[in-house]
Amino acid sequence: MTAICLIDTSIFVEVLNIPTKSSQHEAIVEQLGQKITNREELFLPMATIIETGNHIGQNGDGTLRRQCAERFVAQVNQALDGCSPFKPISFLKPDELKQWLGEFTDHAMLGSGLGDLSIIHDWQRLCAQNPSRRVYIWSLDTHLAGHDQAARM
DSSP, X not given: OOOXXXXXXXXXXXXXXXXXXXSOHHHHHHHHHHHHHXXXXXXXXXXXXXXXXHHHHTOSOHHXXXXXXXXXXXXXXXXXXXXXXXXEEOOOOHHXXXXXXXXXXXXXXXXXXXXXXXXXXXXXXXXXXXTTSXXXXXXXXXXXXXXXXXXXX
């Protein structure tokens, strides 16, 4: 069975080649191509969408900001329409947010934000739903990249 991959913000900004945030665009796009060739399921968490949008909105150059925003909107719309290698997940429910808020203080003390915590919860849910498949977070951040469930036979 193919692997399940959650795309972190650090990867999505590279895919979109966002100025001041992207330094490995070519390498990441090449790795993405391999994941697509391997038929991995690529999930785009809501936190990744929101955080990437924030990075684009904070770009200082208006022309580049507009170009990035247009690429971003097109890519997310394609994912929502099922016309992209990415599948959006985690449209938040109030009870889930309350649970995450209960964990957030301790999580924040580890130097990580609420977006990362929500991605970890997405990973945990996908691991529970897919115990025989590899489920991992593709991230350039070591605290997220370490979340990798090996496929079990």
